[in-house]
Amino acid sequence: MHIATAADTQHWWRDAVIYQVYVRSFLDSTGDGIGDLAGVRAGLPYLRKLGVDGIWLSPFYPSPHHDHGYDVADYRGVDPVFGDLREFDHLVADAQRLGLKVLIDIVPNHCSSEHAWFRAALADGPGSEARKRFHFAEGRGENGELPPNNWHAMFGGSAWSRVTEPDGEPGQWYLHLFTPEQPDLNWRDPSVAASFDEILRFWLDRGVDGFRIDVAAGLFKNAELPDSPDPMADERSRDSVNPLAWNQPEVHDVWRQWRAVCEEYTAADGLDRLLVGEVSVPTAREHAKYVRPDELHQAFFFDLLSADWDHDAFRKTISEALTDIAGTGSTVTWVLNNHDQVRTVTRYAGETTTVGPSRARAAALLMLALPGAAYVYQGEELGLPEVVDLPDDVLTDPIFRRTGSRLRVRDGCRVPLPWSGQASPFGFTAGGDGAARPWLPQPEWFAEHATDRALSDTRSFWHLYRDGLALRRNLPQLGEGPLRWLETEPGVLAFERGDGLVCAVNFGLESVPAPVAGTPLLASGDCPPGILPGSTAAWWISDLSTKGTSS
Incomplete structure (x- = not known):
């Protein structure tokens, strides 16, 4: 269970600043070219010095990594590439000693096609209890050769794949709103909810302070699985959402149940366990429904991330958030970047590339002055630009594999961090000359942004973040209000x-x-x-x- 300290307060999350750790790109302790939990553990003093209140870890579960861990094969383990449960426990213990909260990513909308649940569904055949955990349906057409409806996957192509049945014949189709390797779970089946209650308790018992919830507006689909009124929506944009597959009213019952589980742990020691959702909905008013007092504590407010660099756009976005979201009794959860978005230095550059760093620094200071909580994606404190010229043969994003297009590909913001030195691997990988190359190549210009250089330069992005975080923590004006x-x-x-x-x-x-x-x-x-x-x-x-x- 969680070890309470004198520095803890019950509602620590309301104005916390959380640092997002993309584990495979943070720090590699083994020399295999992939970041791991021991690397995160080694980096905790750095994060404590920066001044954040906690960390959010991207998925580290056993996975075939078709979508870098967001295709989970076992929700109660650690993939060997990242370490093991013992290393995870050491990480949590070290973070607690440093006063850092630990949030972990949980992926309830879909699992891996290699998860035991889905393997059983394939083996047991149509009509089985195992298939009820997923969305299996008969195909259309004379011989069922067409998908059950016209839905498209967020990462390109149809949202349906046909399976070969145990007798060797073509059979039913299953739904996957992302990739075929990520079958969507059917939350109308009570066994799914029961399983996730157990998963939450497994990690809460290991001392985590909360969960970042992937695809939190998803989970439930229209029970009839009808055709979408706009079948091209998901082809035009990765962030377009099918109204029949997202933001269904039943999803709020899940968050009430998860909140109740967290409240049980809070009742035991007085410390909140946090639920923060990835909620993509059209308006701040819809967003506010997810953070009502008995649902999620927080939901990422993405509108500031997508706002044009314009004072009217920023004012309108901030005002709507403070009116609609803070009005629920929650606080707004601000973000400028994450592992799915172009880095701010590049995104704000516009036609004049020289202003990108200045605008990114200004946006960071603005965000840290706003009432509420904030999340900082790793590398933003170093002023890292997007790596836009990765060769096709190194790209790993399933969006690229499924569409053949580099548009909206996310590898450029996931390149491993530079820590020291003048050449790759820039201190990211341990093991000297015998170490593997970083899983994505680092450009030579990363040397300008290495952590050792940033710490020694008082004019760096790092010092701006550190100074802003220190003032935010110490000035009463920057608390709630x-x-x-x-x-x-x-x-x-x-x-x-x-x-x-x-x-x-x-x-x-x-x-x-x-x-x-x-x-x-x-x-x-x-x-x-x-x-x-x-x-x-x-x-x-x-x-x-x-x-x-x-x-």
Whole structure:
């Protein structure tokens, strides 16, 4: 069970900053070119020094890795490439000693086609109890040769695959909203819910502080499995969602049950166990339904991640989140990047590539000033750009394998981190000259972003994050409380937190008068007194009485 410390508070998650660890790309302790749990454990002091409150680990379960662990073959184990359960227990214990929370990824929408559940479903045949765990259906057409409906998979192609039955004949079809190696589970079968209750308890008993829930708006599909009204939706965008397969009302019953499980553990020691969902829904109002008091504690608010670099777009997005989500009693969970998105330095570059780093630094400072929680994807604190020129023959993303297109391929943000030195593997891989190459090649220019270089340069991204996190932790103005918008120069977004903490961001390229006189407490770039340069954010403590609109 969890070991409580004096530093713990019951609702630690409300304003926590969590660092997302993509395990296979964080740090390799064995020399096989793939990051592992022992590598994460070795990196914990680095994360403690950065100042985050905890870590979220990407899937480390046994898996054939068709989608790098999001195809789970065993929900209660550790893939040997990452270590074993004993190493996981050591990682949790070390994190607790350092005061870091540990969240793990859980994947309830689908499992691996190599999971024992699916192997049994194939072996037992049509009508069996094992097949009820999944969405098996008869095909259309004269001989059942056509898929049961027109749904498309998120990663390309049909959402249906036909199986060969035990008698050797073509048979039923099964649903997979991602890849054929990831069959969707049927949450209308009570055995699925019962199994996941046991899985949650298995990890909670090992001391985890909570779960990041993959595809949290999925799980339930329209029971009739009818044709989609827009069969091309999922082909146009990986993030398009079929309204018949997502955001069904029954999914909220699952989160109420999971919340009840977590509350049992909280009742034992007074410490919240966190549920944070990957929720992709059309509006902040729909998003808010997932964080009602008896459901998820948090749900990632992706709208800020996708907002254009424009002060009006950011203000509208932030205001809607604070009105609709915070109105439930939860707090907004802000993100600027994750393992599925183009890194901020590249995403914000636009037509003028030189402004990408400045905008990414400004966005980070803005996010850390907002009320609520925040998640930081590994490497963002190093200012890593996207690696956009990986050769086709090294790409591993199933999107590329299924579509042949590099559009929206995610490998470029998953390249292993640079830790030290001037050449690959940049300290990522242990083992010296006999070590394997990193699983994705690191470009030469990664040397400019290596951790040792970032720590020694007080003007680096790393120091901006570290200083922002320290102030966020120590300034009462940056705790829970309202946000008041301030009137500003055109192209500038400014707000006040608490008693006189002002954050302002200049979204333009030219300098403007600063909204507060004097030297900033912290700025994302050079910021002389009285001036707010273009593509820059800054924090001030103001003695002036400010007036604005509360959110």
